Amino acid sequence: xxxxxxxxxxxxxxxxxxxxxxxxxxxxxxxxxxxxxxxxxxxxxxxxxxxxxxxxxxxxxxxxxxxxxxxxxxxxxxxxxxxxxxxxxxxxxxxxxxxxxxxxxxxxxxxxxxxxxxxxxxxxxxxxxxxxxxxxxxxxxxxxxxxxxxxxxxxxxxxxxxxxxxxxxxxxxxxxxxxxxxxxxxxxxxxxxxxxxxxxxxxxxxxxxxxxxxxxxxxxxxxxxxxxxxxxxxxxxxxxxxxxxxxxxxxxxxxxxxxxxxxxxxxxxxxxxxxxxxxxxxxxxxxxxxxxxxxxxxxxxxxxxxxxxxxxxxxxxxxxxxxxxxxxxxxxxxxxxxxxxxxxxxxxxxxxxxxxxxxxxx
Amino acid sequence: xxxxxxxxxxxxxxxxxxxxxxxxxxxxxxxxxxxxxxxxxxxxxxxxxxxxxxxxxxxxxxxxxxxxxxxxxxxxxxxxxxxxxxxxxxxxxxxxxxxxxxxxxxxxxxxxxxxx
Numbered sequence: 001x002x003x004x005x006x007x008x009x010x011x012x013x014x015x016x017x018x019x020x021x022x023x024x025x026x027x028x029x030x031x032x033x034x035x036x037x038x039x040x041x042x043x044x045x046x047x048x049x050x051x052x053x054x055x056x057x058x059x060x061x062x063x064x065x066x067x068x069x070x071x072x073x074x075x076x077x078x079x080x081x082x083x084x085x086x087x088x089x090x091x092x093x094x095x096x097x098x099x100x101x102x103x104x105x106x107x108x109x110x111x112x113x114x115x116x117x118x119x120x121x122x123x124x125x126x127x128x129x130x131x132x133x134x135x136x137x138x139x140x141x142x143x144x145x146x147x148x149x150x151x152x153x154x155x156x157x158x159x160x161x162x163x164x165x166x167x168x169x170x171x172x173x174x175x176x177x178x179x180x181x182x183x184x185x186x187x188x189x190x191x192x193x194x195x196x197x198x199x200x201x202x203x204x205x206x207x208x209x210x211x212x213x214x215x216x217x218x219x220x221x222x223x224x225x226x227x228x229x230x231x232x233x234x235x236x237x238x239x240x241x242x243x244x245x246x247x248x249x250x251x252x253x254x255x256x257x258x259x260x261x262x263x264x265x266x267x268x269x270x271x272x273x274x275x276x277x278x279x280x281x282x283x284x285x286x287x288x289x290x291x292x293x294x295x296x297x298x299x300x301x302x303x304x305x306x307x308x309x310x311x312x313x314x315x316x317x318x319x320x321x322x323x324x325x326x327x328x329x330x331x332x333x334x335x336x337x338x339x340x341x342x343x344x345x346x347x348x349x350x351x352x353x354x355x356x357x358x359x360x361x362x
Numbered sequence: 363x364x365x366x367x368x369x370x371x372x373x374x375x376x377x378x379x380x381x382x383x384x385x386x387x388x389x390x391x392x393x394x395x396x397x398x399x400x401x402x403x404x405x406x407x408x409x410x411x412x413x414x415x416x417x418x419x420x421x422x423x424x425x426x427x428x429x430x431x432x433x434x435x436x437x438x439x440x441x442x443x444x445x446x447x448x449x450x451x452x453x454x455x456x457x458x459x460x461x462x463x464x465x466x467x468x469x470x471x472x473x474x475x476x477x478x
Contacts, residue, residue, distance in 0.1 A: 236375065
């Protein structure tokens with residue numbers, strides 16, 4: 001865009017700067033009107049096909065863009081409260097696109113809103129149901145006998161629980177993004193959901209599935225000024241098409257926060273937040289205990305420097321409590337969401353992920 | 363000596379907004395991160411739920427008398443549609459497994475090695 005491109009050159013030329021600011025002001029008004037009446041921003045850069053579906057769970061395979069790929073496939077597990085397109089927002093802003101071009105064979109376990117019948121789905125249905133079923137499909141589709149299991153936020157926690165329950169399973173590598181393991185470090189959530197005042201049973205029994213608004217409201221409450229500041233930044237940059245497009249994609253993703261099954265929410269509060277059962281080694285599912293020491297897979301633990309949802313401390317046990325002899329941590333610049341989809345990630349983080357993955361995917 | 367960067371009012375404005383955002387978030391965190399706030403939030407949540415239940419009960423009567431669908435009926439319909447969508451997906455996948463599409467391009471070779 002002419003206005004944006006010319007910006008750097010007007011440096012100390014006062015009349016030119018005034019002209020630029022005038023042009024931007026006009027653009028803001030014109031584009032502001034467009035913004036208000038625009039349809040939801042399109043998302044999704046790469047072609048994909050549905051491989052498996054059971055109720056709330058959908059498994060996609062991204063179409064490879066190269067004739068030759070690395071042997072070990074990558075399965076990404078999205079948090080049940082969010083859509084997986086955050087990994088594939090748009091051309092040039094898609095981790096999936098980046099890794100496909102580098103020869104990784106990628107699959108995505110995604111979710112749609114659970115029905116009221118699915119309100120009874122618990123942690124075990126995810127960690128010992130959907131995830132192993134998706135793994136089975138990935139192995140069948142790729143013809144391989146091992147894979148890299150990746151997860152973001154609670155998707156990562158579910159992946160870790162699965163790996164801890166299945167030491168003889170096919171998980172060769174664990175690639176974790178902002179994955180809480182030590183829930184005593186989720187201080188804000190612990191304060192809000194403290195056993196002394198928070199009646200999770202009553203909430204779940206009343207609501208069934210927990211609405212996406214409740215989840216989104218909790219995230220907003222952690223950083224109450226973010227939304228307003230975001231709107232101000234949007235207005236300031238309304239002349240910049242790229243900024244607006246990116247804002248709208250993130251805004252859409254946040255607005256489409258999914259409801260989660262009531263039972264899953266209940267167990268998340270009771271077992272993970274109250275009892276910290278994953279770190280304590282007391283999380284039992286279907287007759288087995290999820291022991292972090294069972295995990296021997298190579299682990300890349302990625303945390304964001306300014307993550308207000310999952311602190312580095314909450315994810316740190318992945319480096320110290322497993323039996324993996326190949327663990328690495330990356331503290332990336334940015335926040336909870338920009339970690340997986342920010343423009344900075346494209347230049348700084350994703351190349352590191354590629355380097356880590358490719359030597360462990362042959 | 364490097365040239366002094368020109369004054370950019372936009373950049374200054376954005377920095378100001380960022381600083382204010384951080385200050386408000388930090389101050390708010392000191393309040394919202396306490397047990398007392400958590401307790402208040404829980405009470406508020408229960409009150410909201412009770413209010414919603416009461417309101418939805420009344421609304422249900424109003425909507426029924428106007429022959430309009432209630433929230434429960436809309437939710438039922440939404441669940442049914444989701445069920446149909448899921449079943450269609452499952453059927454499509456089952457059919458694809460029975461007769462794999464021949465026009466699909468051959469799968470990529472899984473022999474890629476990292477550059478030396």
